[in-house]
Amino acid sequence: LQVLGFKGRLRASVLREALKALGVLVWKVRAHFTDNGLHVRAVNAENVAMVILDVPRKSFESYSGQNLTVGLDLDRLNESIKAFRADEIVEVAINESLTLKNGKITYRLPLINPKAIRRDPKIPELNLPAKIVMSVGEFKKIVKLAEEIADDVVLESDGDSFTIHAKGDLESMRATLTETKLIEFSGGKARSMFGVYYLKSFCKAANDKDKLTIYLGTDYPAKFVLDKSDFRVEYILAPRIEAEN
Amino acid sequence: LQVLGFKGRLRASVLREALKALGVLVWKVRAHFTDNGLHVRAVNAENVAMVILDVPRKSFESYSGQNLTVGLDLDRLNESIKAFRADEIVEVAINESLTLKNGKITYRLPLINPKAIRRDPKIPELNLPAKIVMSVGEFKKIVKLAEEIADDVVLESDGDSFTIHAKGDLESMRATLTETKLIEFSGGKARSMFGVYYLKSFCKAANDKDKLTIYLGTDYPAKFVLDKSDFRVEYILAPRIEAEN
């Protein structure tokens, strides 16, 4: 059997969540179907945040075809994937267009020339002294709180605890999580400030019970990793400069 | 007991759903209270779709009075009926105004002179070769999908299956339902295109589990019938012309 282009089958929910993880930063992506699975990496328009998505080959029910790179419009793809039930297996076929189908419904979408989409970024090597693992639900709750007060939020780690704080013109908030309240914690000294908008976005593709791993440095980009059962998404976020007080 | 005008009692939910079935096409109707029950038929302002509603006498707990025709403002009536619990029996009394009441609440609404409302349409005789019965939920799901792509949708029947397809400038979708996936199917050859907006509207008064019967011809008006346990509503929809490709 000679397959032109690519053909794979996977659960609709996996595709939906993976697209959502990308969609918080970018609208068009170059998607690479390789021997290892689907790989996408992209930087947002403001050059502040990067997303790296991997849906491994084993998360697909079947997977065949040549290695290829195509341009995808996430917005339209998101609309289409809604047509399928979360637990349904969807066939994704790529040749001159992209086709999504199950036994009953066929959906055809145009591809974008990948050359019309910004080049893949180089993934930076980061040496980050603190590692914090917590539930997405917990992180989200604190970030939402901080958002009410300020646009920037400070993430800080010392030997004992991980702290998130925000300071508005009049109000302030501080949430301190000691080791016992975290899933895992190896806290080197680290402190960086980030845009709260980004921290909030990173949680969108995750469920409250998913684990979030944060790798943190001082005035340095941080990594936020979601290890979902069927795919992995990593965000790298540039710090903001803390003004002197 | 001499009853002037009309007096009937029925479950609030029946009245509410029947009004909703009308409301998707028209705002003011002539309602006929006859020996057989409540009958309404009306054409929408664009002359594209007709609705025929029958709430049989047996769907009322009690039903008495002369035959009469009154003008109703559906919008106001809809607001009022919300005051009653779905499973409550409501008394509908009509004399110089319309009164809705249960033991506790009395609601009085003005009537509209029926002469101020567009005349009842004549119901066309249609000879339609294909009959398709499916759940409203299934139909709705496919229509919603098609709506994302195009304003028009083609319904097509052949001996084997019923197909709904839509074609946008760039995208297309096709849902094919074979006989085993339909509740009932006697498929003559038929193919007509309709405004997707109307197909969507027709589902509004129905629950996902209700049965929808479609009678289809070729470039010809189609009938969409909802047989609810307490009333029947039939929509007749004019086709759109398919442009040559």
Next chain:
Amino acid sequence: LQVLGFKGRLRASVLREALKALGVLVWKVRAHFTDNGLHVRAVNAENVAMVILDVPRKSFESYSGQNLTVGLDLDRLNESIKAFRADEIVEVAINESLTLKNGKITYRLPLINPKAIRRDPKIPELNLPAKIVMSVGEFKKIVKLAEEIADDVVLESDGDSFTIHAKGDLESMRATLTETKLIEFSGGKARSMFGVYYLKSFCKAANDKDKLTIYLGTDYPAKFVLDKSDFRVEYILAPRIEAEN
């Protein structure tokens, strides 16, 4: 232990609901922490409605400090209290600012100079012949109905029943509750008209199952009392003048 200012601990839900009860009429209040608990009273900007709130000392888990009066911005306070789970115990500390905290989260808000806030109103002595006790849910349902028809609603009591009616230009509604449908009823003759907007607001801090006690006179201010398990809120509302028919 010398406590400067005030420090008390109470369930987040109590604080949240009490603030909501105030918030329907005013945005900034003078709050008095006294030996008996928290007391607030205020009149709305239009001088039409007054609210009197009492959270007794026993509704706090702990309560210590001097008697003091502070100015609070309800809007900001409402946002902050959302950070705590309803059943969580929150520590409220007041010195130069207001701090809300549990073991993990600390929230700091500025205080307002109480002199910048309108003086506490004098509570009028009212002699009201009718007393009606009903569930908030029942009252809310009828008020919502009346709201569709008119801006004003008449509350009326006679020896037998309590009636709420509204009359629009074309429509009218009337809900009559006899003694058996009320929780308690000692109905002197009384009749006053009120703005339906206010009646609706008074229900916002209450659950449908809470009891509402109405004290009613004729063309006279009425009292609406919510006795929650942890606090008491009383609204006094000026009547509107019924135009002659």
